[in-house]
Amino acid sequence: MIHTRSLTKRYGPVLAVDSVDLDVRKGDIYGFLGANGSGKTTTVRMLLGLVLATSGGIELLGRPIPGAAREVLPQVGSLVEGPAAYGHLSGRANLSLFDAMGVGGRRRTRQQRIDEVLEQVGLTEVGRRPVKAYSLGMRQRLGLAAALLRSPRLLVLDEPTNGLDPQGIREIRELLLQLHATGTTVFLSSHLLAEVEQLCTRVGVLDRGRLVLQEELAVLQAPTGRTFVRTPDPDRAQALLDGRVESRDGRQLLVRGTDAAQINAQLVAAGVRVDELGPERRTLEQVVLEATEQAPVGSSRP
């Protein structure tokens, strides 16, 4: 759905995006991670033809951008760096205006589609109020509604849950999962690791303009071949599993081997108490930190 070849953007001496090869496949929920200033938004803008690449190529839905933007973009819904609307007009009037712009918005179905998307994002009741009276969260929902107006095949969303409360974030997450279930591919740019971890099937990590990682989330979080054991008797456990313990952190041990049941049996047989035990999986945060090799990339608040 999205394919870039050595995509590069240079602003004067600054290399904002450096040879990025994105590969977003049909049916993905692709999490595009990176710190603030890592080049995420510039990449998203290039994908949508807002910013012209210095070099490299972009294909969206199999067609070149910006060359075929006119044919491709009507099938793409996007939210770029926060929503925007005309404050003196109502939410409905804004959607109606945006739909009437450019190609692809059929007038006959317009009101019906507006009703549908307002319902989807939960704005039905305030659709007639002027946007300047909206809260940040409501504006964000209106932006999403505008992105969904033409039932896009691909959604490109930049920080879609910005400004939403936890309840709102969950509603948007459910909406995205529901859209994904009906065949929409989602490209989600975010610095919230927890959000990506809960939602995405594939992950790309951008660090200072370079794509340092692109992989299925399931692969990244696959068992590491070690088992973690939490026990109130760490000394005895370490003695018992001698040689297989790779590291110890207080009451937690990391043991080589994936057979948790066998380790458990061995410990219990020797009378060692076990609080918790299971195959070790890396968190997305660990994966991202390893890939970027620097201080915390972003907060992981829920």
Next chain:
Amino acid sequence: MIVVELVKMLRRPRTWVTIGMLNALPTLVAVLLALTDLGPRPGTGPAFLSAVLTDGTLFPLAALAIVLPFLLPIAVAVFSGDAIAGEAAAGTLRYMVIRPVGRTTLLVAKLVSVIAFVLLAVLVVAATAYVMGTLLLGDQTGATTSVSGTSLSATQISGRTALSIGYVVLSMLGVAAIALFLSTVTDSSLGAALGALGVLVASSLLFTLDAAAALQPYLPTRYWLSFVDLFRDPILWRDVVRGVVLQGVYVAVFLGASWANFTTKDITS
């Protein structure tokens, strides 16, 4: 897209407030003239104003002559300067471009909306002035006296009024083109509007400076008030034609520059 822009322009409170304010000054002048009966002596003050005391039907032209040098260019510069930069500052520009609206289409739609605004403003000013003029200053039926002293029939007057409205609109398009170009350069609509006004102020100043005589035929404001020549008998075409050509060149150059800049620009707003 053009329809969308027109709807946006007409639904904007700012449009109507501006037009209202444009009407306020000629109306005030009409009221003052009617109350005091003190017109400027012939040959002084804004064009036509000395004639309106005897003939209210000439007041639309006086009104245009009143708003043309300052108020109308300010309004046009504000609207045109806001065209692209205002959308950029509001963040809506990126959503228009990814809708997608072609950049050339967007620019053309903005231009048409500015032209429509100028036309609307000029027509409303002329219509209001006609009503005010006939009500307050009296309607002299029959022939009207031309600037040259001969009399003009009612059809001649209405035809020449239509021509002069067209001329004023074209003059304002020159302002609009300059402001539109600046609007594609900056994301600040205030900057674009003030930039265009700066050009006009400079032009008006150079117009009064003898040392700048060599530049004067090319100043954008040079022929603005030449529409008065349309009311001479016979019509004095020389300056009107020069004005049309000059404004045409300004419009073409600055629209071309706007297009070249906007279609190749990174939209980072």
